[in-house]
Amino acid sequence: MAMQNKPFHAREYATLTTHVEREIERRVLTGEIAAGARIGEALIAEELGVSRGPVREALRSLAQSGLVEILPNKGAIARTIGLDEVKNLYALRGALFALACQEVARRHDNETVTLLRDNMSAMRAALACDDKEAYYRLNVDFHTAIINHSHNQRAIDVYHSVVKEMHLFRRRGLSNVPNIAESVKEHETILAGIVGGDPDAAREAGRIHIERGCNRFLGTLTEEPSGLSKTDPQKTNLAGH
Amino acid sequence: MAMQNKPFHAREYATLTTHVEREIERRVLTGEIAAGARIGEALIAEELGVSRGPVREALRSLAQSGLVEILPNKGAIARTIGLDEVKNLYALRGALFALACQEVARRHDNETVTLLRDNMSAMRAALACDDKEAYYRLNVDFHTAIINHSHNQRAIDVYHSVVKEMHLFRRRGLSNVPNIAESVKEHETILAGIVGGDPDAAREAGRIHIERGCNRFLGTLTEEPSGLSKTDPQKTNLAGH
């Protein structure tokens, strides 16, 4: 049942750079490194007790992932995300997820269908018990299962990278699961398309699911007191929350 | 009219790593470095007259782009592409392009519409003159214009990265433009959706265009003597062509 996040290479190589990368990633995602804060190579290197080389490589890799931004001769800073970028990430994720739904429906793999059906049952149970935490986990698993079974490694990589970046503004916690019933219904539509072997239907259902998920998320924002303007990049900075 | 390929950062910083990266990229794409060949850090470094550091960084970056593959403690090798991966790249590119079409149609930007209309006229002219080279260039420009005006930087980056990787098997030259008339028609459908401000129509048209483009490309393969089996990774290796 455990869903591995990194199905990249069977050989899980553990080089220093990898460890450093995970550590910096953790610090950025947990907010330990504040959004927009500079990340000095020397400082990180000293704190982790390694040389600047691996830190450098890790930062370059994280820049590709979108978690940090690298300014020439100025170093790396933790990314801040504006409202427009949130929408862009949702749009990109939606396109990738829709593609995955289509492919899974086309392949019509028995193992995957079983996996998704089990997930569906568990999710309905969590919905009945009002167990939000379990639901949140199952929800992520559902999407992850579909993407990981798309057999399109490149799309898988990009998807996970985007999701990781989205953690930057999803950090507001588990309360961020509005309209569970609606979401479950959409999952059912997706699953129906997959089970029925209808790639077009599955793709559309997947696309709409993420689109609505974006709208649901944006809805939770407007409820807040701080008025988010779409134009002012300062005010649309969500990283602080 | 010039369409910049890298609208990433206004500041086009020229660090050594960037130059090395471009050079290795060129060698891989031109076949100067054969597909599957090992790329030793020391060798490249010596040939370019730089240290191993920049070469290392460049290889890591190219690995993210998909042009080379890095095996732990074994070094980098030029990627080889199999038939399944070709399909995957087309699928991914299609999803991104469809998204871009949708966004451009939604924004309905005057400048972009004019740009695309001009491109369309030129393309029809090239079609009339049977100028395949001009058509090929305009065709690329059409797609590039749409993607670059999607205002989704992350999607733009991934798209260009995918296209670059596709060069690995598109190297067979300009003759690779089958059914020009059909392609132009699809462009017209896309443009109609954009001009009409119909995101759904534009998205579908874009998706179908790439899907059919994939089929057209695959069609040019089956005409060849060498029977390409879908299962045997050795025989489906296209990198040699």
Add this chain to the structure above:
DNA sequence: AGTTTGTTGATTGTTGACAATCTGCATTTC
């Protein structure tokens, strides 16, 4: 003979030092 083990050569992974570049502040000049 086949398998295992040790050795060798080469390549990558990592390090610390040096050079180039940028930011901020003080100084100078108009």
Add this chain to the structure above:
DNA sequence: GAAATGCAGATTGTCAACAATCAACAAACT
């Protein structure tokens, strides 16, 4: 007083040397 200039400090970019790891080959053992 404001803008331009130059200097100091710190940080990144680059380099060459060292350590760790791996593939291949040869020798020894069952």
